Amino acid sequence: MLWNVDLTLVDVTIVTREAYADAFRQVTGRPLVKLAPAMGRPDSEIIFETLAINGIVPNDDHLPRFIDALAGAFAGRRRRLDKDGRAMPGAKDALKAVSRLDGVVQSVLTGTIKSNAVHKLRAFGLDAFVDFEVGGYGEEVYPKATLLQVAQSRVKQMYGFAxxxxxxxxxxxxxxxxxAARIAGATMIAVASGRSTTTELRDAGANLVLDDLTNPSEVAAAISHLTTPLTPRPA
Known part of the structure; x- marks a missing residue:
C-alpha cells in the first residue's frame, strides 16, 4: 500500500516553496525567480527544470548539492509545518483504518525526497503508520512507475512478501x-484533493476516484476489494 504525500496526505505548500527558494540561493548564489510546478513530479525533475527556467545551466554537481540544501532548508522549517500546513481531511483516520487490514504494509511513493517526506508526515502524527524504508522518493532519479517497482522490490526484501x-x-x-500505477500494473485509488479533477483522474485510468479521504471505511473497503492478500515468498 503506497501513499502519495503532497495534497494526498498533507498540504505544506508554503513551507516547501520557502525551502526551495532557500536551497536555490544556497546552490546558485541567486534569488529564486520562478519555481517549476510540481504536477506530481519528483523533486529531482523539479530541481532541474527550476534551474533551467531561472537561467542556470545544470551540471553534474547541481542535483546532489540542491538535494542536500533542500533537505537542510526544509528541516530548518519543520517546526512550522503544523502552523503553516495541514493534514488533508481524513488522512490520519484513513491510514489508521488501512493499518488494521490483514497483511498490509503501508509506505509512500512520493516525489518528495525521503528526509522531507518523513518531516511532513511526522508533523501531523502520520508517520506511525508508515514504513519509510520500503518507499520510493524524489531523490531517486527514476520515473514514478519505476519507483513503484523499486518499492515493491524493497517490500519483498524486507518482508518476504510476493x-x-x-x-x-x-x-x-x-x-x-x-x-505510474497503470505502467507498473498496480491498482490506483485516486483522490480529487489536489490539482487534478475527478474527471481527469477517471479519464487517466484510475480504478476508483474518491472526493477525499474522509470516509476511512470506504478507503479500507476499496483496498480489500481491489487486491489480493500478500503472501510470503516460497522458501
Missing part, C-alpha cells in the same frame, strides 16, 4: 500518479 500488481495499491491525487 508483491506484484495484484496486491499493490497506490493512492494519489494527480494524473501522474495514475499513469
Amino acid at each position: 508483491c506484484d500488481g495484484s496486491n499493490t495499491v497506490l493512492i494519489g491525487d494527480s494524473t501522474r500518479d495514475v499513469q
Whole structure:
C-alpha cells in the first residue's frame, strides 16, 4: 500500500516553496525567480527544470548539492509545518483504518525526497503508520512507475512478501500518479484533493476516484476489494 504525500496526505505548500527558494540561493548564489510546478513530479525533475527556467545551466554537481540544501532548508522549517500546513481531511483516520487490514504494509511513493517526506508526515502524527524504508522518493532519479517497482522490490526484501500488481495499491491525487500505477500494473485509488479533477483522474485510468479521504471505511473497503492478500515468498 503506497501513499502519495503532497495534497494526498498533507498540504505544506508554503513551507516547501520557502525551502526551495532557500536551497536555490544556497546552490546558485541567486534569488529564486520562478519555481517549476510540481504536477506530481519528483523533486529531482523539479530541481532541474527550476534551474533551467531561472537561467542556470545544470551540471553534474547541481542535483546532489540542491538535494542536500533542500533537505537542510526544509528541516530548518519543520517546526512550522503544523502552523503553516495541514493534514488533508481524513488522512490520519484513513491510514489508521488501512493499518488494521490483514497483511498490509503501508509506505509512500512520493516525489518528495525521503528526509522531507518523513518531516511532513511526522508533523501531523502520520508517520506511525508508515514504513519509510520500503518507499520510493524524489531523490531517486527514476520515473514514478519505476519507483513503484523499486518499492515493491524493497517490500519483498524486507518482508518476504510476493508483491506484484495484484496486491499493490497506490493512492494519489494527480494524473501522474495514475499513469505510474497503470505502467507498473498496480491498482490506483485516486483522490480529487489536489490539482487534478475527478474527471481527469477517471479519464487517466484510475480504478476508483474518491472526493477525499474522509470516509476511512470506504478507503479500507476499496483496498480489500481491489487486491489480493500478500503472501510470503516460497522458501
